[in-house]
Each structure stands twice: as structure tokens, then as C-alpha cells.
Amino acid sequence: MIRFYNTLHRKIEEFKPISEGTVKLYTCGPTVYNYAHIGNLRAYVFEDLLRRFLEYSGYEVIHVMNLTDIDDKTIRRSMEEGLSLKSFTDGYIESFYEDIETLNIKKAHHYPRATEFIPQMVEMVQKLEEKKHAYVADDGSVFFKISSFPDYGKLTNLKLEDLRVGQRVENDEYEKEEMRDFALWKGAKADEGDIYWDSPWGPGRPGWHIECSVMSTYYLGTHFDIHCGGVDNIFPHHENEIAQSCAASGDRFVNYWLHNEHLIVNGQKMSKSLNNFYTLRDLLDKNLSPEAIRYTLLSTHYRQKLNFTFESVSDSQKSINRLRELKRRLSLVENIEGDNLEESTSRLYHDFTQKLGSDLNISGALGALFTWVSSVFVLLDKQQLSKDGAVRGLKALETLDHILGVIEEKNPSLDTEIETLIKKREEARSAKNWSLADEIRGKLANMGIILEDTPKGTVWKRGT
């Protein structure tokens, strides 16, 4: 049984797909005005775990992630850089795809760009207008009339009267009847240059919320299974999506809303002024491995704030090394006699999936994995593992890595300089020139390479 915490009802519920065997999944994607930071990437890694686990559990997952390429920030930044909106956002979309690949995140089946769905958005706004859920303001903007939708506030559990009128509202330059109404379509403004589209209400551009409603519905229908995003999106973004979508279609829209908590760095909110704002590239430049970064983002439960530290990445690397060491040792087993691991691996599969099925309890799942890992190391040390068992163990590691995505190494090759050094050290060791051997080992350690001398030769691994 698979259960998830559904923000809509604020409790853990059994997951049942709308049509058996298939899960329709929509995840809020990046606004492409900058490189993704590790907080963004945490969300994508969580969604990747969700998707991989659903697939592992036998579901076919249809995954859609939007790319927001039209909003205040993409407009402003592209104009500042003197680029067309498209060429500006193209660059960041490209680097987004690169980051996804680096972190071994499975690609969504569809990455719709907001600017490619303008006609559909206009159509949906028109529909809302016809149904009296929207009204046009003097400046050519169209707003959603919240008073026309009694269920508004259901996801957030907010009573509208209780909303505090904040300072941000005063900055709103659009004219609406009620403060709480939100823009479906924004009338063109002078300082936005030629970035506008024609519409029945004059030139303008879509509001933020409408894009997700349109693009999710386009690919997944008016009623689908799971919608994910960061907790900050619960209000207003997802609340507004529900209002628009349900008002337009009369359908239920989404069954399960899953939201990930934020990532903090060294106990503080990530921000440029605190100088703790990291993109993936920043971390790779510090010689951290993609797998260790992925493990760090993955290994904290998604509804828990993740405190990202360099120490935690280093710990992650060590955990991965332990798994890889087991893999290496298993591949050397030749014994005919011994434990075949049949019982322990089937228990592992059971425990691992049972934990993940419990609202993606990754810590519990990893606990089960490492308990098993230790037990296999014991058998290896005692030479009580059969070749049959070793094969079964390797298979288990490989299978679970389909979900974790951290054991298999993308670029296991070393550059020639390191290989030469290792060879040199081997020669020094055969000549019992220990001081030279140790000197080379120290040199490699400084380069982040740790050596282990085994009876069958020297192996290296990444340290951090």
C-alpha cells in the first residue's frame, strides 16, 4: 500500500490512481530567469524519488513539468540583457536540462513552455469570463472573482477574512474589484516593451497561475492524480489553480497535493546577501560529486526542512562509498558454498518499499538498506557468501539504485595524471619505498582521491 500526505486534507491518505496502473503527475517547474539553486533542485529530486518509486511499484507515470518563461522576472531580465524573451529563456532552459541530467533526475515526458500555450490560456480565461468567474478591468487585465467560487481557501485552510493585508498588496499595479482577486490576464504595460500577445481584452500576457491550469489540463485532463510543488506554492499559486481549474471545468482537478519543504543552508534561509546561495554549478566547482549532492537532497524526508551543509554532502559521499564498496566486494565472490541471500534480500525489498510507501519515508528505507548492507559485509568477511548470493546481492543494489540513483557512477574514469600517480605508488610499494608511497598517497588525498590497498590491488574512491 502506498500512502501520501495530502495537503488538501492535511493528512496521510492511501494512494489510489484514477485509472488503474497509471499515475498522472504534474510538478511545478522552474521560472527560467536564472540558474536553478539547490533549493529548487531539492524539489526536483523529491519529485524524482516520487516518480521512480511509483514506477518501481508498477505504475506507468505520465509526468509533466512546466517551464515558466513569461513573468515579471523573465521580462525584466531579458530586457536588461537586451535579448529577446525567447533567446534569454532558451539559455536557462538549456542549463536547467543540464542540471537535471547531472543530478540523475529522470526527464519529464513533457516540458511545456508557457509562451507556447497562450491561445489555450486565452481560451480558458474566456471560459471563466463566460461563466461569470472573471471580470475585465479598465487596463485590459482580467481578474478571477474569488467571491464567485465558494470553495476558495480549501487547500490553504485560510479564511479569507483572516488574510492580513500586507505591504506587498500595495505594490500591485493592477486594478481589481477586491484585494483578494488575482490576475488571469495582465494588460500590457509601457515598460514591458514588445513582450505582449493580442487577446480579446487587448494586448497583454497571461497571469502566473493560469499557465499551470492550462498546461496540466492539456496533457493530463481536467482531473488527474498528483500535483507537486514547494510549500511556498500552496498559497496563493495552488489555491488559485484549483479555483480557476474547477471553476472552468466543473471537474475535481487534482486528487493528491504533495508539497516539499524548503532547504536551508547552515540553518539559515538561502539568500545572496548571506553569501550562502548555491547553484549546482557552484557545488560542482567545489569538487563535490553529483551523486553526493543528489544523496544529500534525497536523504531527508521531503516534508522536513533540509539543512544543507558541506559536512552533510561529505557524509553522503561516505554513505555512497559504503554502498559502492559492497558492490565491489560482491563482484569478487567466487565461493560455491554459502548463504544465497535469498531471505535477506527479500526482506530488504519488502522493508524498503514498505517504508517508501509510507509517505516516501526515505530515512526508514535507507535504514533498512544499511542494515542489510552490514549483514552482507559480515558474511563477506567470514567468507560465508556464495557466488549465487553475491549475484543476488548485486541485483538488489542495482534494483534499489533504480530508485535512489546514486550508486552507479556517471564518470568513473580518472584522468591520466591520477592514474600515473597510482602506478608510481605501486612501484614504490613493491620496492618497499614507504615514504615515497605515502607521499603520493597524501598528494592524491589532497586531490580528493582516497586509496585503499587490498590483497587484489589498490582501489581508489572519491573522498570529499
Place this chain on the structure above:
RNA sequence: GGCGUCGUAGCCAAGUGGUAAGGCACCGGUCUGCAAAACCGUUAUUCACCAGUUCGAAUCUGGUCGACGCCUCCA
């Protein structure tokens, strides 16, 4: 003011009524040229605090203290 999350060993963290998983770190040992890895052993009578329910609570109830998030466009 409203809504919500959280407080378990030095750090990360699972467990949500039956007597504290796992990872990292540390210490002692085996192994090793020395290391590393792996293994063996040690490491929370205790789960922020107080009271209550119960045969029994980290787990349920009430309260206190502390940290944090959201409340119009930030994953």
C-alpha cells in the same frame, strides 16, 4: 492577528501506545609496511519541559518554553 510545521545521542535522522532503526563522527581491538576499507566491542534507562490518561507513552490529552514557514506571484 490567522493558518501550519517542528523540537529524539556530538551532528543528520527513523520510530507515533509495548519498552530507542540507520548514517556520519569518536574511542578500544582485529587486519595492514603504515593507512584506508571491512569486521568485533563501547557510545541516549532516554526522546524540549510540566502535568494528565494508561498495566504500559518518545508515541495519546492539556499546558509551558523554544525554532521556523505561509498570509498575492519565492521550490
